[in-house]
Amino acid sequence: MTWLSTCAGAVLVLFVLRDVFHTLWHPTRHGGLSRLAMRTVWRLSSRFGRRLRPTGLAGPIGMMTVVALWTLTVAVGWALLYWPRMPDGFTYSAGLTPEEHSGPLDALYLSLVTLATLGLGDVAPATGWLRVLGPVEALVGFALLSATVAWILGIYPALARRRALALRLSHVRRSPATAQALDSDGGAALLDGLASALSTVTVDFLQYPESYYFYDVDERTSLPGQLGYAVGLADQAARARHPDVRLSAAVLRTALEDLAAVMDERFLGAGLPPERVFAAYAADHGRDRLS
Template sequence: MEWIFAVLGIIVIGVGLRDVFHTLLHPSGEGELTKWCMRTSWQVSKRMGSKAVAVAGPLGIVIVILLWTVLQVLGWTLIYYPHIPQGFVYADGVDPSRYPDFIEAIYVSMVALSTLGFGDVIAVDPWIRAFSPVEALAGFALLTAAVSWFMQLYPALARRRAIGIHLTILRGANYVQDFSQFSPDTASRVLENVTNDLVQVRVDLTQTGESYYFRESTATTSLAASLSYAVALSEQAQAHPDAGVRASGVALQKALQDLSNLMAETFGLTGSSVEDKFRSYASDHGYDYES
């Protein structure tokens, strides 16, 4: 009977660690559990209004980290459970018969995962003594993973907000309307900067797809609200008499197409054209798409 619980525990632990690996270490992956939690948090928050949507991303991250923790605790609980209480020695004053075996196994698992040691319960079973330090290592790794996730995520959000502000500033300066008045070098440089920024956003969404579910609180910083201006820049550039500017406009168009395709495939945006997909993106984040 012990081996059945051990196998079940290993499976649960493996499911959790696999999700951590695909979410944080795989260069273009996202764990299925993480993806489900983030999407569910997003959809539920959207039904609750704009204030709830504003915290959907952070809330989803917290839920995912809690889920990873619960899976580790549960998995090791299943491993410890058949060995409670005979596989442990209890400190004076602790009567194991007062506590249900499964609850005691949860306690042992949580204390070990927190890297605090067993405290008033010490493992004497040889196999438990041999493998219980692995849970402490898993707990430390989980803490490190959570910290590294935030370190990956927030720079990506900062870059996305920066391109949103950049496009908003260009819109405010009527850059498209005055496009023909700029020298070809100036026009190409602006187009290339926007293209490079969008390529970076595309890479960020590939590596940290959960960043999609962070909604900006203002249209000024929102890429969803300002992407229409990048489309307008591309169209205006492709009609320019200078070949270099036209080439920069085509490059921007390709970057926009690539970004829209990724968003449609990964986040379920609807529409056949680039503008339709970006309109769906703006709507998903609660903003109007200004053509």
């Protein structure tokens, strides 16, 4: 029983640490637990779309769910390490009867207190290796808190860049720009800027895949609704007479294809051409693709 509980606890702790690493620090991977949680919340939000998606709550709730799962799983894992060794391996403060405070809930309480670095001291490890294990859990708790803060501070700038690109495309679409105006040096510069912004957004989707599950309420800042126009713009510029415009259009088209490949591989999995990938992306976010 002791070894079974110890192995199960160690597996849970290592599983969460691996998931945190792949979600936050590996540049091109996404942890399995975090991916499952975000997708589950996103799919549930489609059933209750009037409440979650139009208000933009699906993404934040998904992130909160991931953090809660990480914390609870780590706490349970360490509790499984403590429980078989209670009460003999621990000291208790005056007023606590060791035999009455050595159950699974007491082990979970001790794990949560240690993970949160509260250090209440009413139950403390007494034997040698347990005295080392407690501070290690506290360090993991501090690292988990720091990682969560870094995750939040990283994803919201990525969302801002995505929304800025969508708004830029909306500006171009709503401007009086004509095909003749696009066929100029200024048109080439415009296309180059859009291609550069698309490259940045593609990297953001690679490093912060959970940003896919954030719904943008304003149509002007919703990238799913604007990418169809970007495809049409690239196709229109490809027929320009100005060689720089044609070159910029080819670069823009390549940037769109790269973004579509990342979306199809990571989120949609349909093996579709870019135009249909963006249409599926817009449909998944409840948007009509603009063209």
